[in-house]
Structures are given as structure tokens and as C-alpha cells.
Amino acid sequence: MLDERKRRVLHALTEDYIQTAEPVGSRNLARKYNLGVSPATIRNEMADLEDEGYLHQPHTSAGRIPSDKGYRYYVDELMARWEPSPAERSAVYREVLAVRRAMEEMVHEAARLLARATQYASVVAAPSLEASIFRRLDLVPLDDLRVVAVVVADPGFVQHRIVEVGRPVSQAQCDQMAARLNRRLFGVRYGDIRRDLLAGIKEEVGHPELYDAVADLLTTGLSDRKSDKVYLEGTLNILNQPEFRDIERARSLLALLEARDILNEVLSVAARGGGTTVIIGHENPVAGLRECSVVSSAYRLGDEVIGVIGVLGPTRMDYSRAVGMVEYVADQLTEALDALMRGH
Amino acid sequence: MLDERKRRVLHALTEDYIQTAEPVGSRNLARKYNLGVSPATIRNEMADLEDEGYLHQPHTSAGRIPSDKGYRYYVDELMARWEPSPAERSAVYREVLAVRRAMEEMVHEAARLLARATQYASVVAAPSLEASIFRRLDLVPLDDLRVVAVVVADPGFVQHRIVEVGRPVSQAQCDQMAARLNRRLFGVRYGDIRRDLLAGIKEEVGHPELYDAVADLLTTGLSDRKSDKVYLEGTLNILNQPEFRDIERARSLLALLEARDILNEVLSVAARGGGTTVIIGHENPVAGLRECSVVSSAYRLGDEVIGVIGVLGPTRMDYSRAVGMVEYVADQLTEALDALMRGH
DNA sequence: AGTTAGCACTCTCTCGGGACGAGTGCTAAG
DNA sequence: CTTAGCACTCGTCCCGAGAGAGTGCTAACT
Numbered sequence: 214m215l216d217e218r219k220r221r222v223l224h225a226l227t228e229d230y231i232q233t234a235e236p237v238g239s240r241n242l243a244r245k246y247n248l249g250v251s252p253a254t255i256r257n258e259m260a261d262l263e264d265e266g267y268l269h270q271p272h273t274s275a276g277r278i279p280s281d282k283g284y285r286y287y288v289d290e291l292m293a294r295w296e297p298s299p300a301e302r303s304a305v306y307r308e309v310l311a312v313r314r315a316m317e318e319m320v321h322e323a324a325r326l327l328a329r330a331t332q333y334a335s336v337v338a339a340p341s342l343e344a345s346i347f348r349r350l351d352l353v354p355l356d357d358l359r360v361v362a363v364v365v366a367d368p369g370f371v372q373h374r375i376v377e378v379g380r381p382v383s384q385a386q387c388d389q390m391a392a393r394l395n396r397r398l399f400g401v402r403y404g405d406i407r408r409d410l411l412a413g414i415k416e417e418v419g420h421p422e423l424y425d426a427v428a429d430l431l432t433t434g435l436s437d438r439k440s441d442k443v444y445l446e447g448t449l450n451i452l453n454q455p456e457f458r459d460i461e462r463a464r465s466l467l468a469l470l471e472a473r474d475i476l477n478e479v480l481s482v483a484a485r486g487g488g489t490t491v492i493i494g495h496e497n498p499v500a501g502l503r504e505c506s507v508v509s510s511a512y513r514l515g516d517e518v519i520g521v522i523g524v525l526g527p528t529r530m531d532y533s534r535a536v537g538m539v540e541y542v543a544d545q546l547t548e549a550l551d552a553l554m555r556g557h
Numbered sequence: 558m559l560d561e562r563k564r565r566v567l568h569a570l571t572e573d574y575i576q577t578a579e580p581v582g583s584r585n586l587a588r589k590y591n592l593g594v595s596p597a598t599i600r601n602e603m604a605d606l607e608d609e610g611y612l613h614q615p616h617t618s619a620g621r622i623p624s625d626k627g628y629r630y631y632v633d634e635l636m637a638r639w640e641p642s643p644a645e646r647s648a649v650y651r652e653v654l655a656v657r658r659a660m661e662e663m664v665h666e667a668a669r670l671l672a673r674a675t676q677y678a679s680v681v682a683a684p685s686l687e688a689s690i691f692r693r694l695d696l697v698p699l700d701d702l703r704v705v706a707v708v709v710a711d712p713g714f715v716q717h718r719i720v721e722v723g724r725p726v727s728q729a730q731c732d733q734m735a736a737r738l739n740r741r742l743f744g745v746r747y748g749d750i751r752r753d754l755l756a757g758i759k760e761e762v763g764h765p766e767l768y769d770a771v772a773d774l775l776t777t778g779l780s781d782r783k784s785d786k787v788y789l790e791g792t793l794n795i796l797n798q799p800e801f802r803d804i805e806r807a808r809s810l811l812a813l814l815e816a817r818d819i820l821n822e823v824l825s826v827a828a829r830g831g832g833t834t835v836i837i838g839h840e841n842p843v844a845g846l847r848e849c850s851v852v853s854s855a856y857r858l859g860d861e862v863i864g865v866i867g868v869l870g871p872t873r874m875d876y877s878r879a880v881g882m883v884e885y886v887a888d889q890l891t892e893a894l895d896a897l898m899r900g901h
Numbered sequence: 902a903g904t905t906a907g908c909a910c911t912c913t914c915t916c917g918g919g920a921c922g923a924g925t926g927c928t929a930a931g
Numbered sequence: 932c933t934t935a936g937c938a939c940t941c942g943t944c945c946c947g948a949g950a951g952a953g954t955g956c957t958a959a960c961t
Contacts, residue, residue, distance in 0.1 A: 238953050253905050256954070274911045274953050314719050349697045353709045361715055363707050365697045371705055371717040375658050449815065452808045460804055464796045471793065582924050597934050600925070618924050618940045 224291045236276030281494035295537035310549045315369040328447025333526035338480045339442035343404030344517040352387035368553035376426040443473045456527045469501040483509040494528040508535040510543035571631045580620030625838035639881035654893040659713040672791025677870035682824045683786035687748030688861040696731035712897035720770040787817045813845040827853040838872040852879040854887035
């Protein structure tokens, strides 16, 4: 749709703006990027690009800034693929792959790394359990009416919950219940646990309330009700961005990010895209994030997508680097989880 | 040391400044608080107070501001005791006492509540395990060389750690080890677990590496090495304070707070004080927090102090309210933990 | 017909100066 | 010792002018 010269102008302008955060003028553009034409010509092209909605001016007689549509075009058509340097690769390896601990810790570590590497905020949807393999359940009575249920799954996942049972329960009943469930469920994929798999156990152990509570936990409960966990790291990096020099903006954005369920909404949109997704400005479902962009990529366990990892920054984001970095970290994380699952 | 009228001037001035965040002039002081003397007299008193270091002027011909010494005097000698209103009391009850879940969750909830109630940031040292009662240990092999150790203690405490053992270990060995340890340790106070309590077990189970790893975990490891956990809530409240309208200040403070081990240092100083402690400005061991004050109070399990809960705000803090609120929440938390421990 | 130089114009940003206001310290009288 | 009066100091707000960056238009050039 855009001819070659317009593409080059948009390309140069976008990258200049990403770098400097200042509206870009024709003169500057002509000087820094050898486009082979004079500022006047570039001005004409810029006027056209503005008419078509790719650029806009903050005010007459300022340079131009890419619009969301301009960024979108840049991301889809213009930007070069960025690859992490060897140093960056090895940093990822050292800090994510090498950790080799619980799955959630690895994911969390990846989030921290990503924030540091990109200097944006990183947002990560914690891994869903679906694809994990059930290893063991333990039931430890705390007092008459409350029992700690501990679930261990592979790779390296431990979760516990205190469940309340309506009727007093004994240690022996807990042990019995746990033993039966363990026999039945060992090695089962977590997402495959259904009530019918547990048939008979309710009757075998004389404590239906305990059974119900635990069965509920196993089939639905553990997915961590509280707005499916989201890790958020490097939020302070956002304050370095000139667009958030204004304290009020910064405050309202940070406040928004505190509400994890909102982030979760964003990430679920991102996940729907599959692979790597870029959400630019107004494309964001959350109104308060219309001045931000989110670059995210899914990570997997086996062949299943179990979570999403990404970065959040101003729309004036270094998309090339962000996409490259997010993709690389997501891939490495996937690899690391596989290694963890295979046991070593 | 200060005569009555100076005390009244310092009192009024401090509270006015706390409320308005503006340097306080003699005229204002005379008008708002009926001190029974003219502005001129107050000016003389203020000049004296400044000479003695209780006040200072940001610049000639501005009103006065309390110095750290002034705040200290206010806190120690002048301020009235503040008591939470019935509504606030019941909010504390609803959100902390009523939660009745795991110990750590309760403490975390208390932190959130405190931040909301005071509109400062809350900092809380997570409960130490020392005073908890050992309930159960589980060892679940993840693969040949890694074992998940899950410890359950009362009241409502669950912790897990992945331990690496140098030599392949079987499910049976894990079960055996866990069973023996459980028999030996059930009901033992966590802080009393010592190597000698475990004597003999190492030999009984044919896997010394596993024993060493687990024994290490039980005696020292679980205290959560990573800079003894600190909860931090309501950091954004700080941005509402006019002293942090400047983005650079806000940034550097928030960055400082991210480093949990620094906070831990502050809290450990606070804990040394016992009871309720107020750290004002330059009294803070951390240089970057010299423009902040910290009000904190210990919470207990049984008769033992197991953690510290407090708030952090600008030196121009409503000390009266902060002290009252922190104390009340700490007391209620202590009570709630006791109730949890007694089972019900 | 596209490209470019020239130029008038617009708009923001910065800086200096003057008015204003708040508050002080001093002096002298009560 | 207290207080009224007053001159003085400083920071802040509000202009207005000038500089700088960049544009759009027009007319000439290739």
C-alpha cells in the first residue's frame, strides 16, 4: 500500500522516535538517515503519511510521531529481526535454565530477567497446572476441622491449601484418604483428573466431607482462584521512560498494574494470539493501558501452552528488541521446563 | 527542658505541618490554635526552638518545619494517643482475624490492611518459624537426584523446598526417612530441632546424603535464606505524599524498597527496640531512608516475638495515628495467631 | 511530474523582570 | 515580658520577548 520511499521514511522516523522520544522533523531525518532526498521531499511524504493515519503531530510546527497505526505497520512490515547477543544468551542460560528448581520459581526468575534485559516491566502468567503430572498428595490435619492439603506435581510444582471440613477428621482418615488418592492418581496428567477417576473412594473412606473438599481441590481448586497468578517485575523501569515523567500518569499506571486481574485479562488476550503477540496502544482491551504496548509470547510444557511471558512498556517501545528478547526467553523457558520434566 | 509554651508551640506547629505539608508561619499558628499570645511572641519562641534545633526554615522568610529532633520530641513527649474507631477495629477484625488461614497469609493480609488504613507503605517481616510446632515432613522424589521436602507446622505453616541429593534416591528411602523423622519430631517446637534430636536416623536409613540434606533443611535451611522474607505493601501510597512529587526522589525510594534485604536491616533494628519503635529520618541506618520514618511493632506467637510489622512514610508522618494503628494491628495479629495455634 | 530551495509563519520553550504575598527579625512602646 | 509596626527577604506567579525547530506553500529546477 505504501510505496518504498514512504516505507523508508516511516521506518526511519519510527526508529528515531523510539530512540530519542522527541518528535522527528524532516531535517533531522534527512541528515541522520541517508534517504537520498531533501527535507522538503520528506516533508511531503510525511504529510501524506499523516493523512493516511500513520503519523501525527503533537502540535503544528513540531516534528511527527508514529501513531498506533504507524507502529503497527512498523511491527508487521518494517522492523528488522533482532537477535540476542552471545552475552545475552548466556545470561539467559545462567539465570533461567541453570536454576533448575521448582517450575514456578523458574518462571518467576525468567520474569525478573526479562525486566532487567529489556528495561521495561515484565508480566508473566504463572504456569497452569494442566500439563503437569500428579506425583503426590498429602493431608495433614492441623486441628479437628482444618487440614493442610499438599500437592506435588512434576516438574517441580508444590502447592498447598488449607481446607476446612465440616466434621472432625482424624489423622488416620487423612492418611487413608491420601493413600488411596495417591494410588489412583500417581502419574496422571493433572488436567485429566476428573471426578470419575476417583470413583469409589468417597465410600471407602468414611468421611465424605473430607473427600468432597479434596476432590474439589484436585479438580478445580488448585488453579489458584485469586485471579490466576500473574508475576510482575521491573515496574520501576517504567518510571525511567520519559512518557511517565509526569507523576500522575506514573501513579495511575502503577496502580493499574497492581490489579493483577486486569493484567490477566491482557495476558489472556495475548495468549489467544498464540506464538508472539504485540498489542499496541489502543489495541489494548484495558482502557488504562492505551498508552502502553505489550509484547508477549507463550511458553509450553510438552506441547501444551501453559503460560504467557511478556513485557509492558510505552507505545514508543523498542519493538524489535522486545520481540526478540521475549521470544528468546520464552523459548528457553520452554526448553528448561522440558529438561526439568525429563528429569535433568 | 522546654517550657510549657514552647511545648505548645512545637506541638501545634508539628501537627499543622503534618497536616498541611507547608512550612508553618507564626500568624497561621496564632490564628488556628488559640495559644493566647500574639504572632510576635510565637515568632520569638520559634526562633528559640530553631536555635535549639527543634525547627528549621527551608529558607529565610518561609515558615518553620520540624527537624528530626523536633519530631522526636513530638513523638516522645507531645503527641496524644490515638485509638482506632469502632469501624476501624471491625475492619481489622474482618480482614485479619477472620481470615483464619495459613500463618503467612494472615501476616500478609495484615500488611495490606495496614497500608490501606494508614495510606503509607507497610513493611512486615514474615514470621519466623522458631515458635511453631512441627507437624509433618514429607519427602517426594521428583527424579533420581531431587526430592521435594514439604514441612507442615502449626499454626498453619507450610513450606517446601527442592533439595538435591548427590546420590540416586528411591521412593522407599524417602518414605522411610520421612516416617522416622515424623515419629521423632511430631509436636516439637521448631526452634528446638537440633541435630542431636535426630541421632541414629542417619544410620537407620541407608542414604546419608538424603539425611544430611534434610537435616540441614530442618535445623537451619527453612528460615528462608533469601534475606528473610519481607512483605511490602502499598508502596504506591508513597507517591501520594507531596514530598515525593518529584519523580526522581520517588524513583530512588521505590528502588530502595525493592531491595528487601535493606528493609530487613531496618526491621531488625526496629525489632531490637521491642514493643513499638519509631525511627525518624536520620535515625535510620539506611542512608537512602533518611527522609522517611518507620513505625513498627512486634507481633508474637505465644510469648515469643516472631516478626515485626510496621509502616514507612515521609518524616512528616501522622505519628499519632501511625503508632496507634500499627500497635493495634500488631496486637490483633498476635491474638489471631494464638487463636490459630490453639485450634479454632 | 517529481524534487528542491526559499521563505513566511506557527508554536513551544526558556529566561529575565516585575508584582505579589507570606513570613521574618528588629525596634520601640505598652 | 509582650506586642504592634515596619522594613526587608525570598520564593512564586505571571508576563513578554526572543530563540529555535519545524512546517506548508510557492516557485524554480531537472
